[in-house]
Each structure stands twice: as structure tokens, then as C-alpha cells.
Amino acid sequence: MSEFLQQLVNGITWGSVYALIALGYTMVYGILRLINFAHGDVYMLGAFIGLYASRWFRAGENPNPFKALLVLLTSMVLSALIGMIIERLAYKPVRKSPRLSALITAIGVSLLLENGGVLLFGASPRFFPQIVAQENIPLGLGVTISNQQLIVIAVSFALMVALRWLVLHTKVGKAMQAVSHNHMAAALMGISVDRIITFTFMVGSALAAAAGVLVALQTPKIEPYMGILPGLKAFVAAVLGGIGNIPGAVVGGLIMGIAEVMVTGYLSPTYRDAIAFVLLIVILLVRPAGIFGKAVAEKV
């Protein structure tokens, strides 16, 4: 029992990271119907920016929460800028093109970030400084949680709540909803569609960067290709929850994280990468639009 609960805690930690990345996928998809394959690589960039920021602020020397927060914010802000640049330079020119061309562009951007990353940071893994000293907190029943895990979960959920507030209760959030329903109608209502799309990319990239830094807290080995698999799995998580649906992405991410940790713990770690996809196929066969997705009737 205590082993199961321990796995559950680990699963929720991973799941909240997947959820953070999945949110970016789902928001961009909701607004542009584009699978932004480069999103996983923004997560990688987030971790690397975090690495350089913690060196700059000397956050690894005598860790304190203020410096760690500074590292997180720096990474989020810079990644948001990178997200903006990517959107403006690569995606905006193909917005009116067939969707597959946009997708190939996204793949191109993804390859560019990975290989540019190899060029800039080197191909071998780098070690993320410990910006939060590790402590284990017993939760009872033989279950412990490290303060790093706690930070991952707490920061993720804080960001998710903030995002929910942003989308539902602010003017820009309402504009995002309007654009995701219909670009032209939104434009007629006086919303600058271009700016909203750029803003969506920035928010998504910031969340992915946060995920990158949070992961690096726990598993400090970071390398330029680290974004590929988590990116794919987060995308699967977004589809699982019903793509375009924000609570769906969170639930999908949590399911994914828990399922993966359970498979690693109880079956075999080598099947870890397959479980995400098996889960996906099973759920899509039962609910073709994902858990929270609405089946859209096709208008003729």
C-alpha cells in the first residue's frame, strides 16, 4: 500500500509537468488548429535558460527561495520572447497555407531548436545546479515527498490556476476564447487576432519553460534532445483530455504521469514509453474526441 501511494505521489509530480507542457499544446491548437511540434523544444530551452540564469544569479551556491524564483521567472520571460519570435518568423507566414504545410514548418522549427541547441550547448548532458537543497518530508504511511517534488506540484498548480483566471476573467483571455471560436468574427469585434495569437504562444512557451526548470530541479541532467519525448507525451496528454480544452490538458497530463510511473514501478521500465500511446489508443477508441472533448457535429 505504501509503495502504491509513493508511486502515486511520484506520478502526480510527473503528471503536473506533463500537464504544464500539455497546456501550451492545447492552447495553440485551440486557437490555430496547429500541432506545435516545437513546443517540447521550448521546454528544453526553458531548462537551459534556467541553467544559465542560475549561474548568472549564483543560485546554486547558497540556495534560497528568492533566487530560485528569480531563475524560474527569467526562464519563463525569455522563453515567452522566444515563443513570440518563433510565431512571428515561422508560423505567421504559413497561417493561411494548408494545415500540413504549417505542421511541417512546426517540425522544421523543432529540428532547428534541437540542432541549434546541440550547436550552442553541446550534445552531451549538462548538470543543472541544485538551486533548492533537497529535503524529504514524511507524509505518513511510509510515504515521503521531497521538497522539490512539492515545489513542482505547487508551482504547476499555481500556474494552472493563474492560467484559468487569465483565460476566464481577463479581457485578453476572453479575446483568446473569441479567437479560438472564430478568427473572423473575433476580428470584426475589434480583437487584434494577430496579437492574441502571439500572446497565446508567449503564454504557452512560458508554461513550457516553467516545466523545463521544474524538471531540472528533480532530474538535473539536461540535454538538447530532452524535449522530444516529453513533448510528444504531453501532446498525447492534451489529446487524451480533449485537445483545445484546458482542464482536459491538466487531467490528461496527470493520467499520463501516473500511468507512466505505475508501469515503471510495477511492470517494466522499458515499456514506460509505450504506455502513453496504448492508453491514448484505448481512450480514443472509446471516446474519439478525448475525455472532455465535445464531439462536433459536422456541418455541410
Next chain:
Amino acid sequence: MKRFAALVFILLALVALNVLLPRVTNPYHFQVLMLIGINIVLAVSLNLVNGFTGQFSIGHAGFMAVGAYTSAMFTLKLGQPLVASLSLLPEPVAQGLALLLALMAGGLVAAGAGWLVGLPSLRLRGDYLAIVTLGFGEIIRVLLLNIEAIGGARGLPGIPAYANFFWVYGSVVVVIVLSGRLAHSTHGRALFAIRDDEVAAEALGVDTTRYKVLAFVLGAFFAGVAGGLFAHFLSYLNPSSFTFLKSIEVIAMVVLGGMGSITGSVLAAIVLTLLPEVLRPVKDFRMVIYSLMLIILMITRPQGLMGTRELSLGWLFRRGGAAKEPA
């Protein structure tokens, strides 16, 4: 008569080139040439699914892997004894026969997998279908990594190198002619109708489900054949050759060539296979330039190099005696 003459001409040309090319080209150029051929088969077969039918499949490497491993195991278990027992025939003929059987086996098993993956396309559309095919490809890769009997993560060495120029480019000709003929047949029109508007196609009496599954099965078959050629050319298989990136590479060929354009797929397969090779001298910048060029090409020519048009190879595809000389 004209078609028969064309067939004889192609066969003779393939045999002649098969003998000649390995002697006059250096091994590196020859290897690139063979990889181009295999990639053409992959791109044209994926074009059947993505380009003709508009069903978005991003797990082509999975089918390729199924075909590659099946045909490799076929040759290792059955093909080699067969070649040994056919010692009366000249060696290339016996090996060719064994390879043909292995390719068929690989293609058929891959087609079976395509049928399995095609079935959910009854229920799923667009991106959801895409993600299921992606999942399928990844599941295949993880399974291959975990089956010790076929080498697991160490890979499968020692596959006899039966695939020569004749077989690779013979397959290229077969897949091109077949898709060309398909495009001009009732079945091909049905596929195009599904791509252009699924609802309208259904209203006109096209059995959309059947045709979608057909496209998947055909595409998977040739992906399996390409996998078999790959296995018998490199003599070594490893699950890491069939990652998501390989599927992406093939999609890039189809989209860059122009969705639905056969000659476009061929052209793009050549360009995208050569590009990384040509860029070898710049070493570290190679993949950066490759990805930048991919982005720039997509921005400047979103409809692909060829759009939906074909290069004039009309004489290959036109029916029987009515064939006119190309303009």
C-alpha cells in the same frame, strides 16, 4: 505492344544499370543512390495515404519497421536455406527469388498492421487519426526494443545483403506505376473525392470507410517493402532507425513534393535525401541548415514543390493503345 516494349526496356535498363553502376560509382555514392530509391518507395507509398486520400498518417516508420523485421527474419530463417537449396540456379537469381519472397512477406505483414491501424480511422478524423498512427509507430518501436529474439536494443545483424540496384529501383518503378495507374482509376478518383470532401464523397456513394482502409493497407504494404529493402541493403537493423523522426522525414518528403503529386514525392525524396549528404562538409551546421531550409521552403512554397501537378511522365500512366507522345 507499346506497354510490353516499355516493360522490357525498363527491365533491361535495370539489369544493365545493376551490373554497371556498382563498377563505375564509388561505394558512398552508390549507397546514397540506394537510400534515395528506398526513400522514394517510402514517400510514394505515404503519398497514397496522406496525398491521395487526405488521411493524415504520421507513423509510417512503424510500418517500415514491421516490414523490415519481418522480411529480415524471413530471410534468416527460410530464405537462406532456400538459396542454398537452389544451387542449380545462378546465385543472383536464387538470391533475388529469396528477396522477393521476403519482401512480399514483409509487405503483407505490414499491410496487416495497416489494416489494424486503418480500422480506427472509421471513427477518428484528422488530428486524432494522426496521433493514433503516431502512437502505433512508437508502440512498434518499443516492442522491437523489448523482443530479445530479434535482437532488442542491440539490433539484428547478419541479414544477407540481397537488395541490389535492380530490386530497389524495380520496387521504385512498381510503386510509381501502380500509384499512377491508381490515380487514373475509379478507385483513385474515390480516394481523391475523400481527400477533397469526405461528406460529399459519402453522399455520392463512395464507400469512404473501405477506401480509407484500402489506402492505409496499400501504403503500409509498400512501406513494408521499403523496410525489407532497407534491411537487405544495410544487413543490419536497429529499432533506433524507425523513430518518430523517420516518419517525419517521409512526411516532409510528401508535403514538400506537393500533396498527391507522385512525381513531386519522388523529387522531394531525392532532394531531402541528398540535402543532408551535400551538407556533410559543414558538419555541425548540417542539421541546422537542413531544418532552416525546410522552414523556408514551406514558407515560400506552402503547396509543395510540385503542387498537385505531375511532371510529364504521361506515357507511363496512360492506358494502352491510346497513348500519345508526351507534348
